[in-house]
Amino acid sequence: MTIQKIAYSVFVAFMASLFTLVSVNALSSSDPDDAADDDLDPITLEELAEHDGAESCWKAIHGRVYDVTDYVPDHPTEEDVVLEWCGREATEGWDNKRPGVPHSPRAEGLLEAYLIGRLVDEEGEPVEAATEDTDTVAERLSPAEDERLHRAMLGLPLDGRYRGVFIDRGVIQVNITFDLEDGHFTGLAYRHLAYRDDDYLAMEEGDDLYPVLVQYRQILERLEGQPVTAIFALYEPERVVDDVDGYTGATLRGAKVISAIRDALNRGVYAWP
Structure with missing residues (x-):
């Protein structure tokens, strides 16, 4: 075989390989997902x-x-x-x-x-998740400006929505949700509040234990706008709630609410503001 034929054969083989690579790349360019x-x-x-x-x-x-x-x-x-x-x-x-x-x-x-x-969606078009572009966040805030980073590094709770529970013997008694704004409570609400067979949130005025629900609601009213550290007042709930129809603060289990709030803080932010 002459040098010219060898060179030609090598050239043909090279072009064939190149064509194969291009074809494979074209076929695989679409996302398999x-x-x-x-x-x-x-x-x-x-x-x-x-x-x-x-x-x-x-x-x-x-x-x-x-x-x-x-x-x-x-x-x-x-x-x-x-x-x-x-x-x-x-x-x-x-x-x-x-x-x-x-x-x-x-x-x-x-x-x-x-x-x-x-x-x-209703037209059959894909619905994409609405997530924040982390690259955009990185461009917008430097470490010197990022308050979330500052609070996290100092061990302070971040602003955002929190949800936590108090569970005893496998049964949820208190489920609470709240927002933190600069370390202060806003939007506190019970999502579940019960003891044994008594569902307090389902009670209506006139029910025997309705006054207890009133007191639990007073806890949230008194915490609204207060710093996170205000939860420790609940160890003496009689200082936080009013006596309603003969029910005293001793009726409450303020420590359960504290536990639910601390559980929320330990879990971290549930949703960013």
Whole structure:
């Protein structure tokens, strides 16, 4: 074989290899996840909202919908933590297991087993999660300006929405939600308040234990606008609430409310302002 033929053969082989690489790259340029999403059943926000409890818990995360009903009892935290996100877009909670810390790759692998569809609007178009662009945040704030960073480094609670529970013997007695603004309480509310078979939030004026509900509400009224440290007054609830129809502060269990608030602070921000 002459040198010219060898050179020609090498050139042909090189061009064939180059063509193959270009073809493979073109075929793989489309996102495989996008192709997979096209095969998933479309699920609207309205349909998603129908599955908002322990009996049927669906979540939307990054445009995909997951039926995690069977996993709720196996979740390592209290069931209430998972149920908070049932029936709605839950990307924010997934990406912030703790403030700024997403769930692990192992958790992502577990999640895929519960994939059932893709989230769409009424026109059938994909619904994307509304998440903040971290690159934009980094460009906007320097370490010298980022108050969240300052508070975190000093061990101070961050501004945001918090949710916490007090559980005794596996039963939730107090579930509380509140916002912090510069370390002060706002928007305090009970999401669950019960003892044994008594659901205080379901009581109406005239019920025997309704005065106790009034006192529990007074706790939140007195904490509104106060700094976080005001919770320690609840160790002596008679200093915080009024005597109503013969019920004294001793009727209350202020330590339960303190525990629920501290549980919320330990969990970290539930939602950013």
